[in-house]
Amino acid sequence: MKVHEYQAKELLARYGVPVPNGRVAASADEAATVAADLGGPVAVKAQIHAGGRGKGGGIKLAGTPAQAEEAASQIIGMQLVTHQTGPEGRIVKKVLVEEQIQTERELYLGIVVDSGSGRPVVMASEAGGVDIEQVAAKSPEKIHKAFVDPAVGFQPYEGRQLAFATNLGGDLLRPAVGLMSGLYKAFVAKDSSLAEINPLVVTSDGRLLALDAKMNFDDNALFRHPEIAELRDVDEEDPLEVQAEELGINN
Template identity: 50%
Template sequence: MNIHEYQAKEILDRFGVPTPKAEVASTPEEAKEIASRIGGKVVVKAQVHAGGRGKVGGVKLVDSPGEAQEVAEGLIGSRLVTNQTGAAGVPVEKVMVAEILDIKEELYLSIVIDGDLGSPVVMASTEGGVEIEEVAEATPEKIFRVAGDPLIGLTTYHARDIAMALDVPAKSLRATTKLISDLYNVFVENDCSLVEINPLVVTEDDQVIALDAKINLEDDALFRHTDLAGLRDPNQQDPLEQRADQSDLAYVKLEGGRVGCMVNGAGLAMATMDITKAAGADPANFLDIGGSADQKRIEEAFKIIIDDHDVEMILVNLFAGIARSDVVAQGIVAAARETNATVPMVVAMRGTNAEEGIQILADSGLNITGAPDLAGAAEVLKEKLLELGDSN
């Protein structure tokens, strides 16, 4: 689950991580008042779940409270389009007004889960203020990595090693070590999947401050953090993703895809997307219906795919276990009839009640072509794409 920068800042403040003075505003008038309290010269930052704000006017330095009001007036109520959003952009409902710091150096610091190691990994670099992916590609030797122990955590001497790798001033070494330890506590105690500070800045008076913060929370751990679950902003989500959340479906809209995918199991869903790409078309979505989906949930999953106007064909790949093939088939047929769907479908069903499910689909009269397995589905998909015209 993504949260806004101002929300991430509030979490960092609770854990003692130094951040700039800042407040959030929902109206231009509030932005002006906050700028006056902070001291006039401030930065106004659009609060959206997307990076690249600064490149498209979503982050602006201003010299007066009046100018802060003008900038906020232009941002609040608009839609911000960045390289991380779709063409429609995302709505700006709030701005964060923060003090401007005298910056001497920009650094990078983040914590993520390393799947191979099975533990959190702290990544640090002296190349702050730019995308870490660019640093990893151009100068990977400038990224310093330290794994935390799942039981012990991040030891103080490891935090000190990271601070030294960042080459902070000697007088700031102790404060930076504490900041890194506190940030690690933020990650672990809130069940985060990402904590990123970019940039972590050293000011002219050698203070080390988390200037910009990004925190992603692990959805599957939110039951342990009811307070954090309330930070979700559904307005930042794609409308189809909102509907999927309400039905407990794992769904991600993918821009520009033509083939809607309905699968049970995340790993199988990823493989299905790969097969779709190999067949010559981009997948329109990731959709995992889960292992225990009932007919109602199947119907909603199908309707979500149909309501995506980019979808020209649907690929259903089911390896049935708890989620029975006949129940999935009944859900597909019911939803297709309710929505008057005419989109061609390619369906591969194996496992529990597969024969019954295939028969239900065959008797439905819908535009459905069966396939024995995923490889067979790929061949059928290629043929259907040729019938529709040139593939992506």
């Protein structure tokens, strides 16, 4: 099961992962209110279960609440087509309005279960802001990995190794290790199949922030997490698969 960016960020924030200030809005008026509450320039981001939203016109910057309202009016209701939606696209029903962030660097941080070892693998790369699959195909040496022993969990030394490998030393070392630990704790606690921050940014004032976040969950473990199951958005799923599930038809 997938969740929206704003939902993933809310979950990760509970585990100490720093995220930009923001709230979800279902209307242009609501977006203007959120922008006014934030009190500065904002990003208005379409919420669909697909990447490539910016290139498709699903992310707009706004300097005032009025501009945020206008941006949201253009995004909400649009048929957003990205490289992950297919030509039919997805209808946008909500936007995330959050503070604009001035960035110095974009990195990648993600966790999946390694199919070979069955262990969680934490991956970090300085090549953030692009699909990690592209990096793996073209420059696999840019992806640094830590295979975690589930019996002992993610260790600080593993975090330090990944931090140094991605040039997150100095004042960023401790925050980087803490952020990785928080991401791992969320991944394990919620039976996640994917936890990804892309990009993880270093801000102009020297902070680490999850500028975008993605979490997928093991469908077979949702009975243990009703709070996660409640986040499901069937409008983002294949209608035929939803109907088959309702009829009790399994693949």
